[in-house]
Amino acid sequence: MNGAPASTLITPLATYRNETPYPFCPGCGHSLILDHLNRALTRLQLDPRGVVLVSDIGCSGLSDQYFSTSAFHGLHGRSLTYATGIKLARPDLKVVVIMGDGGTGIGGAHLLNAARRNIGLTVLVFNNLNFGMTGGQHSTTTPAGAHTSTTRAGNLERPLDVCATVAVNGAGYVYRGTSWDKDLAERIAEAIESETFALFDIWELCTAYYVPFNDSSRKELLETMSHLELPTGLLARRQAPELAAAYRAQTPEGRSTVEPQILEPRCAAGLDRPFRFVVAGSAGGKVRTAVRLIAQAGVLSGLWAAQRDDYPITVKTGHSLSELILAPEEIGDTGITRPDALLLLTADGAKKCGRHLAAMDETDRVFAVPELADAKTRARVTVVDPAGAKLGKTQTALAATTAAVARLGLLPREALEEAARLDGRRAEENLAAIAAGYRLAAG
Amino acid sequence: MRELIDGSTAIVRGALAAGCDFFAGYPITPASTILMSLMVELPRVGGVAVQGEDEIASIGMCIGAAMSGSRALTATSGPGLSLYSESIGLAVMGEVPLVIVDVQRLGPATGGATTIGQGDVQFVRWGTSGGFPIIALAPSSVAECYELTIEAFRLAERFRCPVFLLTDKELNLTLNTVEAGKAGPGTPPPRPGPEAPRGPEIRSVVPYRYEPADGVPPLVPYGGDATVRFTGSSHDERAFITKDPATVGALNRHLVAKIEEHRNEIERVALDLQPGARTLFVSYGTTAGAQREAVRRAREAGRAVSSAVVQSLWPVPATALGKAFEGIERIVVAELNLGQYRREIELLAQGRPVIGLHRMDGELLTPDQFLETLS
Numbered sequence: 001m002n003g004a005p006a007s008t009l010i011t012p013l014a015t016y017r018n019e020t021p022y023p024f025c026p027g028c029g030h031s032l033i034l035d036h037l038n039r040a041l042t043r044l045q046l047d048p049r050g051v052v053l054v055s056d057i058g059c060s061g062l063s064d065q066y067f068s069t070s071a072f073h074g075l076h077g078r079s080l081t082y083a084t085g086i087k088l089a090r091p092d093l094k095v096v097v098i099m100g101d102g103g104t105g106i107g108g109a110h111l112l113n114a115a116r117r118n119i120g121l122t123v124l125v126f127n128n129l130n131f132g133m134t135g136g137q138h139s140t141t142t143p144a145g146a147h148t149s150t151t152r153a154g155n156l157e158r159p160l161d162v163c164a165t166v167a168v169n170g171a172g173y174v175y176r177g178t179s180w181d182k183d184l185a186e187r188i189a190e191a192i193e194s195e196t197f198a199l200f201d202i203w204e205l206c207t208a209y210y211v212p213f214n215d216s217s218r219k220e221l222l223e224t225m226s227h228l229e230l231p232t233g234l235l236a237r238r239q240a241p242e243l244a245a246a247y248r249a250q251t252p253e254g255r256s257t258v259e260p261q262i263l264e265p266r267c268a269a270g271l272d273r274p275f276r277f278v279v280a281g282s283a284g285g286k287v288r289t290a291v292r293l294i295a296q297a298g299v300l301s302g303l304w305a306a307q308r309d310d311y312p313i314t315v316k317t318g319h320s321l322s323e324l325i326l327a328p329e330e331i332g333d334t335g336i337t338r339p340d341a342l343l344l345l346t347a348d349g350a351k352k353c354g355r356h357l358a359a360m361d362e363t364d365r366v367f368a369v370p371e372l373a374d375a376k377t378r379a380r381v382t383v384v385d386p387a388g389a390k391l392g393k394t395q396t397a398l399a400a401t402t403a404a405v406a407r408l409g410l411l412p413r414e415a416l417e418e419a420a421r422l423d424g425r426r427a428e429e430n431l432a433a434i435a436a437g438y439r440l441a442a443g
Numbered sequence: 444m445r446e447l448i449d450g451s452t453a454i455v456r457g458a459l460a461a462g463c464d465f466f467a468g469y470p471i472t473p474a475s476t477i478l479m480s481l482m483v484e485l486p487r488v489g490g491v492a493v494q495g496e497d498e499i500a501s502i503g504m505c506i507g508a509a510m511s512g513s514r515a516l517t518a519t520s521g522p523g524l525s526l527y528s529e530s531i532g533l534a535v536m537g538e539v540p541l542v543i544v545d546v547q548r549l550g551p552a553t554g555g556a557t558t559i560g561q562g563d564v565q566f567v568r569w570g571t572s573g574g575f576p577i578i579a580l581a582p583s584s585v586a587e588c589y590e591l592t593i594e595a596f597r598l599a600e601r602f603r604c605p606v607f608l609l610t611d612k613e614l615n616l617t618l619n620t621v622e623a624g625k626a627g628p629g630t631p632p633p634r635p636g637p638e639a640p641r642g643p644e645i646r647s648v649v650p651y652r653y654e655p656a657d658g659v660p661p662l663v664p665y666g667g668d669a670t671v672r673f674t675g676s677s678h679d680e681r682a683f684i685t686k687d688p689a690t691v692g693a694l695n696r697h698l699v700a701k702i703e704e705h706r707n708e709i710e711r712v713a714l715d716l717q718p719g720a721r722t723l724f725v726s727y728g729t730t731a732g733a734q735r736e737a738v739r740r741a742r743e744a745g746r747a748v749s750s751a752v753v754q755s756l757w758p759v760p761a762t763a764l765g766k767a768f769e770g771i772e773r774i775v776v777a778e779l780n781l782g783q784y785r786r787e788i789e790l791l792a793q794g795r796p797v798i799g800l801h802r803m804d805g806e807l808l809t810p811d812q813f814l815e816t817l818s
């Protein structure tokens with residue numbers, strides 16, 4: 001993100017065109033608009049290395065090849081996305097987008113969002129009311145009634161008002177005109193300097209298709225415009241924060257999400273094989289948090305732990321299952337087909353445990369709140385009743401899980417207490433729940 | 444000294460350690476945690492993270508940023524990867540260094556957002572038109588998520604192409620224990636400082652090079668000392684559109700050769716070969732966890748078995764696999780699909796029977812399933 005500023009030139013440039021002549025059909029409006037753009041750049045005397053011309057697909061998409069600036073020619077309708085990436089990465093660059101009415105239509109979502117974000121791009125819509133390159137098919141801006149290769153009997157669809165759309169969604173500079181407008185170069189220069197999302201809807205002729213299909217000319221095009229009651233000229237101009245600049249001005253969030261929480265083994269647990277423990281409760285019941293604490297306690301006891309959570313996409317309702325593996329060695333296989341122990345906290349959770357319960361046998365242990373003590377399983381069932389312990393909603397799962405861990409003799413109590421202190425804000429609450437858990441186990 | 448972390452966190456740390464400074468993505472389970480984390484992390488290190496209006500916008504922004512000198516990353520899952528398709532081709536054609544994380548989930552269309560699958564193996568390989576090569580890495584543990592993310596950025600820059608990091612829901616979202624430091628954090632490599640002020644002479648860069656066919660010229664970003672051109676159309680070395688058969692042929696041969704002729708620089712297979720073993724287990728990604736456990740148990744029971752965990756899926760690491768096949772009489776390929784990578788192994792197996800071990804119900808393969816193939 002190193003930035004050489006878009007400096008002014010030492011030797012003035014007379015043109016930003018290279019030597020290659022335009023490739024367009026005789027009379028094609030694209031040539032006229034590009035001449036306006038060239039005049040705008042010449043007027044601004046920007047360093048060509050600080051200007052990126054981003055072109056879309058179509059005849060208009062060929063445009064970048066005739067300029068001496070930097071250029072990006074991407075995919076149909078997506079030019080705004082590349083331009084946004086360039087501007088966000090290098091806010092000091094001047095980014096000009098050239099797109100046809102075809103690209104405007106297929107990239108409609110990008111158009112709305114670029115305007116809404118007010119990203120500092122200057123967008124020139126080469127609006128010849130049809131797809132030139134592919135043979136004169138109708139586009140989203142083809143006027144109703146117009147004839148194209150795909151609307152032979154007349155277009156039945158209403159044309160998109162590009163300007164009104166971007167203007168109502170926050171564009172900083174909006175202009176509608178034609179390829180013949182005398183002040184277009186001046187306007188484009190003004191927009192490039194404005195560092196806002198600027199859009200020009202520039203009506204022009206496709207002499208290969210739209211003109212013969214509609215017996216159209218400059219006069220008819222202007223009549224169509226006024227018939228549609230589309231306003232022309234500068235239609236919107238507003239000051240609003242530009243996204244790339246605003247992004248850099250914003251103070252980042254203070255806390256990292258990926259800082260390590262190093263767990264230093266303090267004590268030793270006597271586990272000689274992997275132990276698989278599933279806790280089944282309900283959403284909002286802090287099951288994951290409780291099991292996370294046990295996992296941490298496992299690591300603090302010199303073990304390896306893995307925790308896999310399962311819950312519905314609608315996180316505040318239904319089951320919440322946490323599957324914990326504690327092992328004396330690194331855990332490669334994180335799957336559980338048959339738990340060594342299962343804790344049933346709620347009916348929501350128990351509903352998801354049919355397979356586990358069926359797989360378990362007499363050597364396995366099920367812990368269950370009194371209501372779920374009749375679970376169908378061959379495993380030995382022990383009732384755990386945290387209800388009497390007068391705990392807060394956030395503590396119940398941890399207390400019951402602790403009781404099961406204590407009954408199983410899985411981990412030393414000090415490891416659980418150490419883990420409880422890892423989250424300073426919740427230390428008191430966690431320690432109380434753990435103490436309650438040990439009382440439940442003893443009781 | 445250990446820590447409990449998930450694969451997504453390890454990938455984010457890997458990206459930061461590789462100097463990633465641009466991310467754009469669109470929320471999708473199980474890849475969203477990468478987006479949410481980088482939205483916090485990147486601005487903290489002077490980078491940019493954006494939530495695009497859709498996946499097409501997100502990868503487009505990444506490509507624009509990469510051409511402006513950023514180290515760009517995006518992350519998605521099946522439905523989003525489908526929307527990336529055309530843009531992957533753009534990154535291939537324009538020779539854009541870009542890392543794409545595909546956190547696989549099960550099934551076509553929406554499939555199962557939180558169910559495990561490995562169904563995108565051939566999709567990443569052939570996911571854009573034209574049939575050109577890409578690179579794909581597949582970590583099989585949390586620590587490898589970190590390591591291979593860094594490697595993905597290295598390869599993307601070395602070969603100027605999209606590099607996929609193929610993971611899955613299990614790897615990204617399950618917390619596991621790693622030795623402290625094995626999954627980062629790490630310090631990014633030094634970046635070139637601010638450029639010297641531009642000279643009065645305006646150069647234009649020749650951005651592409653087709654001779655030698657396997658050569659990869661360095662990327663010159665926008666906004667530097669020279670003007671730079673980029674195009675997704677068939678082009679000459681100066682990025683002007685052309686149909687000249689000699690030039691177009693050279694371009695397309697170059698896009699293939701730069702990867703195919705450097706397979707040995709990309710190959711990564713974790714081999715655990717046992718003398719006397721007649722069976723070789725082959726898997727990748729999450730499935731390797733059960734494979735390693737099965738190998739441990741088999742050997743404990745006195746049975747010889749060899750193991751190959753493929754970390755660079757594409758191009759297929761033929762040399763390392765060839766070595767693993769020596770003395771082997773049967774190969775078991777395990778994956779959470781119906782044999783997508785088995786096809787590749789069969790091509791290399793030279794007549795050895797290749798047995799598929801498959802699962803496609805959202806559950807992991809188990810060590811027992813591996814062991815059953817030995818009896």
Ligand SMILES: Cc1ncc(C[n+]2csc(CCOP(=O)(O)OP(=O)(O)O)c2C)c(N)n1
Binds near residue numbers: 058061101139
């Ligand atoms: C995804 C995709 N769909 C279709 C095409 C074919 N295509 C090429 S140009 C074009 C329309 C261009 O029309 P417009 O944007 O108005 O540009 P013009 O040629 O009129 O300047 C289409 C549909 C394509 N290149 N990519």
Ligand code: SF4
Binds near residue numbers: 028029059132205209
């Ligand atoms: S087909 Fe139409 S848009 Fe294309 S160059 Fe010819 S006149 Fe212009």
Ligand SMILES: [Mg+2]
Binds near residue numbers: 130
């Ligand atoms: Mg058009």
